[in-house]
Amino acid sequence: MGNLQDIKQQISDGNAVAALASAKAAVRGAPADPSCRSALFSLFAIHGEWARAGEQLENALQLGGDPGLAVYIIILKTISGRDEVLKGLADPHFPAGEDTPAWYPEWKAALNALHGGNPEPLAAVAAERTDVLDSITGFNQEYEFEGFRNCDTRLCGVFEGIFEGKYSWLPFEQVLRISVPARPEMLHDLLWLPVMIHLRKGAPLKGYLFSTYPGTAAHGDDASRLARDTSWNERFESVDLGLGTQLFALGAEVVPVFSLGQCCLGDAPDVTPASPADP
Structure with missing residues (x-):
């Protein structure tokens, strides 16, 4: 959970670049954790990396993440x-x-x-x-x-x-x-x-x-x-x-x-x- 806590603090500090790096590290450390995948989806999207955001979103859903996230598959297609x-x-x-x-x-x-x-x-x-x-x-x-x-x-x-x-x-x-x-x-x-x-x-x-x-x-x-x-x-x-x-x-x-x-x-x-x- 350390990386997710780091992400929260980095977002609070206004550092999107560091938050993206922490999200990537979180996924490497816990690849089966849907919350890590969800965070990486959001950070990729914030940086405009839409295809990579979509991949992480689908991974999060496949790993049992919040079903409500599925709506963002539709949203990504509108970009x-x-x-x-x-x-x-x-x-x-x-x-x-x-x-x-x-x-x-x-x-x-x-x-x-x-x-x-x-x-x-x-x-x-x-x-x-x-x-x-x-x-x-x-x-x-x-x-x-x-x-x-x-x-x-x-x-x-x-x-x-x-x-x-x-x-x-x-x-x-x-x-x-x-x-x-x-x-x-x-x-x-x-x-x-x-x-x-x-x-x-x-x-x-x-x-x-x-x-x-x-x-x-x-x-x-x-x-x-x-x-x-x-x-x-x-x-x-x-x-x-x-x-x-x-x-x-x-x-x-x-x-x-x-x-x-x-x-x-x-x-x-x-x-x-x-x-x-x-x-």
Whole structure:
């Protein structure tokens, strides 16, 4: 158990590189222990080594690990789709049978232009959405707010996650209430955060939000990978492209995704949140 305790301390210290080394050592020392395999799965994923993460996840399950981990096999399969969508080369899933939003085709083209090095189309379509996002009112446990957006221009009007087993975008205007755990409980929550979302139309959605921005595993530092910090790409002045923890602007307040809590958008009825579960 020494290596697992080391991992916990190293994560607490913000040292993802050392934690990965300790997880590898833990597996070498106890190859039949599913908890060691599970830890290595999470650390490989935090570092963006998706194939190796998948191998350790399957090993953990075969060795009798928590059956609930099986959902992460589905999640790992969405990673390549996420990359393609953010390059404007593929479409996200829009959950709950919703039609593709009217603004999306131009957004996709703008993401493709950004991938090619031109941020101006994205800046333009984001500006067109400003009035809509600024008009979203809501409240959480602490205060009311007017205006709601993701602080990254690429995702400014959507929740980005895994719903109905697919990489998904959920436009804010379709959302009535989101319930986010008070704090990450598991190491993999630093990547995928379990949530419950109540929609304006249709049944509630259980799934996962991405805790960090696209590209964090490949290009972020330890603080970014462990969802402790957010930095911004300085290549372009007209758009904001984040690495690290996803941030949301609730009016004048900027909060990390972990601090959304019980957040209502618009006038929400009295609904009792259910426990998040599989996407």
